[in-house]
Amino acid sequence: MNAANTNIIVHGDRTMALWEGASAWQLDPQTLSSMGPVDWEKRLTHAPFSAHPSPDRDGSLWNFGHVPWAGKLILYHIGSDGVLKRSAVLHAPETGMVHDFAVTDRSLILVIPPFRYDPHRADHTSSFLDMHRWHEAQPVEILVINKSSLEIRRRRQIDPGFHFHLGAAREFSDGTIELDMCQYRDASVLQNLFLDQLTARPGAQPLQKQVLLRPASTTGTVQTIHERPSEFPHSTLAHTGQTDRPYGWSIGLDPKTGLFRFAQGINMATGKVDQFDYGEGTYLEEHIFVPDPKNAGDTGWLIGLHHSISAGTTQLSVFNAFQLSDGPIATARLNQAMPPGLHGSFATTQA
Ligand SMILES: [Fe+2]
Incomplete structure (x- = not known):
């Protein structure tokens, strides 16, 4: 299949x-x-x-x-x-389920939550997710893989948690690695993808965190970048490698309804959030940063789809990526709703 x-x-x-x-x-x-x-x-x-x-x-x-x-x-x-x-x-x-990873100049970084495949749960009636089990007392394991040799260079651990997506990672000359991700307290989101589960359980919503791995320590530290529930992180780093202006994007959950409602730009150094509110009764998909090819990532656009539940329409919005609160600079609307999706990509086409 x-x-x-x-x-x-x-x-x-x-x-x-x-x-x-x-x-x-x-x-x-x-x-x-x-x-x-x-x-x-x-x-x-x-x-x-x-x-x-x-x-x-x-x-x-x-x-x-x-x-x-x-x-x-x-x-x-x-x-x-x-x-x-x-x-x-x-x-x-015994590696846990891993959905996303990050690339630095020297390494591939896999951050692996303790949500592990259990052969005793695997039979022809089980879904892929049902074959896994959450181990709440076990740490998140981080593999640092050398890009040249394709061998595991270091193993690190952080406290238990679950995530799907990493933003970006950077590696300094002394071997220190910094990365960001949107982390849940546990893996319950996988088996309870109902909105009341996301809204009713305190701490169940994902927060954007920064992980710091120092070469001399086997355990990393984790800090919350800002307190707004967020998913689908993106970063300028992944496009430009520039480390002097770390900036990221994500979409934010409405804490009352559990629906993705906000487009968010984040100054990763200060945690300051620039936000656009699509309003009640909307549902966003991933929003993607598209760097301006003339300007090496210092300018660019954030593009994304959202669905208006009441109007039954799907709309594409384009923002100045560094001024989301000004609202979209261009939109394109379908007169019908597309089935909501998850991810998307931006690709140029040849005329
Ligand atoms: Fe994903």
């Missing part, structure tokens, strides 16, 4: 639909018709390829695939031409 329903990206000459349970699935970019699984190399046919590949600054693409039933972690490095440059299959028994 290959659902490929979580994300979609364009890389090389391929348009690929992605999920984390199996291989990428290629689509025709004009018609969006199905073309079949992407076969990077024979030994990895149909192997998991996560929904969150990460571009490097040289135009290449990194990704991982988690194979919990075999205790393996696959690493992929794909050139800007779409051809696989290197791969590695790491022995990783």
Whole structure:
């Protein structure tokens, strides 16, 4: 089975639909018709390829695939031409479910919550999630993988918590690593995706946190960047590598309804939030930062879809990424509602 329903990206000459349970699935970019699984190399046919590949600054693409039933972690490095440059299959028994990762100049960072595949729960009636179990007393494990050797360079731990998404990571010359993520207290969001669960349980909503890993310590520290419940983090760092102006974006939950309602820009150094409120009765999807190619990420746009529940419409909004509170500078509205999705990508097309 290959659902490929979580994300979609364009890389090389391929348009690929992605999920984390199996291989990428290629689509025709004009018609969006199905073309079949992407076969990077024979030994990895149909192997998991996560929904969150990460571009490097040289135009290449990194990704991982988690194979919990075999205790393996696959690493992929794909050139800007779409051809696989290197791969590695790491022995990783009892690794928790990992959805996203981050790339620095030297390392791949996998942050792994204690939500682990349990072979005793795996049978033909179980969903993929039902095969996992939350271990509330166990720490989050962080693997730092050397980009040159594709070997695990360091293992670190932080206190228990669950997350889907990382924003970006940066690695300093002394080996200190800083990354941000949207973290939940536990994994209950996975099995209770009902709005009343998100709103009724104190502490159940995700908060944007910063993790600091120092080379001399096996445990990292975690700080809350701001107190507004947030998901789908993005960062200038992932696009430019510039560390002097760390800035991020996310979408914010309405704490009363559990619906994504706010577009948020965050000064990552101060935690100051620049926010646009779409209003009650709206539901947002991921909002994406698109850097201005003429200005190396110092200017750019935030783009995203939202649904008006009362009007039954879907709208695309474009913001000045650093002035969200001014409201959209351009919009495009469909006169009908598209089914809500999760992720999205921005791709340029050739005229
Ligand atoms: Fe995701």
